[in-house]
Amino acid sequence: MRRSFYQWLMTQRQPVSANEVETFANAAFFDQQFPKQSDNFEQISLYLEENASYLHSMTIFDQAWSLYLASEK
Template sequence: MYRESFYQFLMTQRNPNQPNEIEQFANDAFFDWAFPKQSQDFDEISKYLEENATYLYSMTIFDDAWQLYLAKMN
């Protein structure tokens, strides 16, 4: 069974016009060339964001996006 990466899912959330927090996260991640684009692993992505994503001001936004991702994948 095919399961898209978190990044692939996140890119479906992009919104250039008055984005909410998750949409802004997606907009910013699009320009993050080092983002782990193939990963489906929560811990790997979380660690990357905590150490590198200055554009993400709260990890709660990632947690919320991850829950949306899981809901779509199940």
Template sequence: MAVRESFYHYLMTQRKPTDANEVEQFANNAFFDSAFPKQSTDFDEISKYLEENTDYLPSMTIFDTAWQQYRDAMN
């Protein structure tokens, strides 16, 4: 069974320093979030963390989009 990379690890591949779209900006901000659940592959755990502990994600729809991209990349 293959080991699935964490969502955070995937998200870091989406960072872009300038002219970033919403997912890329999310990745840029998550990079500076030392408490982000970096090893998690669990949607509910990450979603709850973002809802309760961050102010850099203006809409959870951005997380949903990034999560779908992550799932697509893992398949």
């Protein structure tokens, strides 16, 4: 069974952010409404577009999603 996007994203957290995906992961950690069990691109994308003021560009999510998919092969 594939792990959720959130579970993968939490592996990207860094105490001192070095890149945008790590900054995204650090911020998502504090988002209590994040769809933590989802591995559905559309559901997570919609949530982020409507609720994640901490994500400055959806391009960062797209980059993180690509890394997530590559890690699950």
